[in-house]
Every structure is written in structure tokens, then in C-alpha cells.
Amino acid sequence: MQRVARLWCGLFRLQRVESLQHKTQVVERWESVSKQMTGDDLIALGFTRGRAVGVALKLARKAAKELDRDAIVRELRAVLADPVHNADHPQFAALAEVLREQMNKPQFIERAEPAPYRVWGEGIEAQAADQIRQAARLPVAVAGALMPDAHVGYGLPIGGVLATENSVIPYAVGVDIACRMRLSVYDIPASDLKRLNEQLVRTLQRETKFGVGVEFQKPLEHDVLDEDWSITAVTKRLFDKARGQLGTSGSGNHFVEFGIFTLDKPDLGIEPGTYLSLLSHSGSRGAGAGVADFYSRLAMSKHPELPDELRRLAWLDLDSEDGQEYWAAMNLMGRYAAANHALIHQRVAKAIGSKPIVSVENHHNFAWKETHDGREVIVHRKGATPAGRGVLGVIPGSMATPGYVVRGKGSAPSLMSASHGAGRLMSRTAAREKFRWAHVKPMLEAAGVQLLSAGIDEAPVVYKNIHEVMKAQSDLVEVVARFDPKIVKMADAGEKPED
Helix, strand or coil: CHHHHHHHHHHHHHHHHHHHHHHHHHHHHHHHHHHHCCHHHHHHHCCCCCHHHHHHHHHHHHHCCCCCHHHHHHHHHHHHHCCCCCCCCCCCHHHHHHHHHHHHCCCCCCCCCCCCEEECCCCCCHHHHHHHHHHCCCCCEEEEEEEEEEECCCCCCEEEEEEECCEECHHHHCCCCCCEEEEEEEEEEHHHCCCCHHHHHHHHHHHCCECCCCCCCCCCCCHHHHCCHHHCHHHHHHHHHHHHHCCCECCCCCEEEEEEEEECCCECCECCEEEEEEEEEECCHHHHHHHHHHHHHHHHHHCCCCCHHHHHHCCEECCCHHHHHHHHHHHHHHHHHHHHHHHHHHHHHHHHCCCEEEEEEEECEEEEEEEECCEEEEEEEECEEECCCCCEEEECCECCECEEEEEECCCCCCCCEEECCCCECCCHHHHHHHCCHHHHHHHHHHHCCEEEECCHHHCHHHECCHHHHHHHCCCCEEEEEEEEEEEEEECCCCCCCCC
16 A cells, blocks of 8 residues: 555656646746747737737737747748638637738828928927827828927827818817917006005905816806807707806916016007016816817727827818818817906906906917918917917916017918927926925925915926027017016816816
8 A cells, every 4th residue: 555655646746747847848938938029029020010019929928838939930920921811820819800900901191201390499308209200191291390398298299280281180289179378467567466465366266266177156158158059069068068167267287377567668559567467378178178089089980090109190171071060169169268268357357456458368279271381271289379470479487487478470380380388397297296395385485476276296397497498489489578477376286187
């Protein structure tokens, strides 16, 4: 009996050793494939960048339990060459399915040569520079430009300008359609700012509302609500939301602030001097976001041929019903955003008992029909200010740095555009992780800024140097006047940004 038991134990140990050896071999094969096979290897085999590469790598690692590296490469070649007859492949059936889908997908035909574009400013982040480069590949692209405040966005970078042929790109307009600036200058000397401080603070707290979904309990009135909101099914559905949010401000970098307006020489119909002024930044709120979401998705569904890196640059032909719908909805959102600012400024002016002597306003997330080089094109300015010759605009800095009223010089290479602000240096997530208000308060105190509310992700240090940005675009705009923020209100910390 003892001898039999020893034989069984020996046999068990032998099987265990063989099992361990098999497992070791599998692990070694898996590690070999995992460490050595890369996406570049697959592209060298003939795969194109995209989903198929990821699927192939995943399946290759699983196949390493049964096959060595040479066998895996051989099978990958076979599936790539004939995904139809390899539909039931024991290891790579899922890859064959992806490859068959690609075979049936319309082919993307890009421009023979990229559309010409020019970049203003130094140190533009690589992702933003790559986004304008990718946009220039579109078959509808005519020309482009990148402003000195540029940073990465969805599809087209923030600070990106793109002219297209008879087509509109929802994501190149932006998620917050008609995000815009408005400045009101009052016939009140800046020296009264301190004396009026309590009244000005109370006015901002009472007359403005910020945040995602925020509404007035009793909706405000404006002629924009009397327009035809049934021009599209989308705008009709969003009417009630638009009515409730009329006259409110968004979150993220949206603000309403009192400040000092400095004019060094006669212009804008007023004498040189320093004046109390009000500056606001907001857009088309939830209604605009709803329009952007619907038509962005629609555009992407119309262009399945676009590779992943261009997917968010899908366009709608303006000859199509869908394109005409978006164009009508976008323009309605533009008028609605202008009405939001008009009501904010009306309410504030009434509360302080003064009427503006100068007003300047402009969109910076919009598309316009314009003529360039004798050709009608659609110019998308996503986070860019119109700067045609003689055209006035407002370019803000941050809560602790100046903004500027500018007059465009009509630069053709920039498609008559300029920056829309200083531009972010870091993401909101990075800013929230890196900074605390203890870091920021000394900057605000040094600038004489009274902050009523904001998120730490809007701290001045997360923005580029506005003076360097303005210097980089001196050929695009001339500075008319300066605005220095003094009493700032933004959405409370924790709000989801809408910019």
C-alpha cells in the first residue's frame, strides 16, 4: 500500500510540474507578445490606425496561451488579408468582424494638400496645433488660423478659425453657441468705485444669476421670446428652458464684473478718462448646449467615413435641410445670447441709476458667411473675436488682469480674426489639484480685486499672460481702451463649466 501511495504521489508531483511548466510557457509567450508587439508592429503588417489595431493587440495577448509570436503574426496576416473567410477564426473572429466593418465603411477622401493656415503666438500646446493641422485635411476646408490664446478643444481648438466651402461644422462653432462679450461704460468717474462699493456688490448679488440650469423664478421678458422658436424641432423643444434661463449667466469662465475703463485719447464718442464700467461674458445657456449636442451628433452620423481624429469635425452641407436647420438654430441662439447680455446690463444699469454712454459687444463662438479672396465661405470662430477692419471687440484677460477694447485691422491671413481672451495654460482638473485660494488671494489683493464667487479653476494663474497675447496679435487689432476688473462675480465653485 505504501508503495502504491508513493507511486500516486510521484505521479501527482509529475503532473503538477508539467502543469506549472505549461503555465510558465504560456506566461512567457504572453509576456513576449505583450512586451514586443505594439501598434506600430501591426501598422507595419498593413493595419491602419484605429479600432482594429486595439482589437488585434487585445486578441493577440489572449492567443499567446496557445500560439507563439510567429504563429500569431502569421494568423494576423491571414485575417487582415481575408476577413470574410476568417469570420470564424478560433482566435481572431472579433478582429475579422471589425475589418469587415471597415471594408463596408465609406472611404475618407481628404484634400490633396492641406488647406493653408497660419499660427499666431509662441508656445502653442501641441494638441491644439495638431487639431488645426487635422482640420486643414477636411475636404470642405478652405483656410484656417490659430490665435495666440489657443488651447485644445473638441474638434477645432479653442482659438481656432476655419473657413469652409458651403458647409457648417457644429463642433467648430462650439458647445456654447454665441458665447460672447458685452461692455457698458457709464458716465460715472472711476474714483467713485470705492464710494459706491456696497451698492455695486449688492447689485451684482441681486441682479445676476450663475450656474448650470439656473433660472429666474419669474421669467424675464425680451423680444427674442417672440421669435419663431419652431423653426426647428430642437429649438421648439428647448423654448421653455430658454425662457426660464433668459438673463442668466453660465458657469466655468463666465462672469459679470464691475471695473475701471481707461481711455487715453478721444474715441468711441467719449473723452479720455477713467470710467466705471460693466463687463459680462456668457452665451446661449442650456438652449444653446441642446442645439449643439443634437446637431453635432447628427453631423457625425452623416460622416461615418471620418477617421477618429476628425470625427468631431463632421459638417452639415448648407444645401441640405439639416444644414439649413442648424444655421437657423445657430442664429437664433446668437440673438438669444445677445438678449441674455442685454437684460443683465439693463438690470444692472437700472439698479445703479445710470445709462451706458458706450457699449461694445461681440460673439466669439459662431459661424459667419463672409467673402475672402473673392469667394464666399463659412468662417467658424471658436473662441476667436471678429476683427474686420474697423470692427470693435472685447478681449478679456482674467479676474486679476486687464481686458481690452480693440479695433480690428482686417488681416486677411487671420481671416479677420483675433483671440477671444488670454487662453488657458492648464485644464480645470489640473488647476483644482494644484491651487488653493491661499495661493490666489495675494494676487487679487495686489490687483485690487474683490471676488464675490468663483471656482479655483478660474484663478488668474491658469491663464496665459494677456500682455504677451496682445503683443502676439498686434498685427490683427489695435488697442482702443483698457478694462481692469475690480468686483468680480462668477459661478460658485463646483459648477460644471459651459465654456
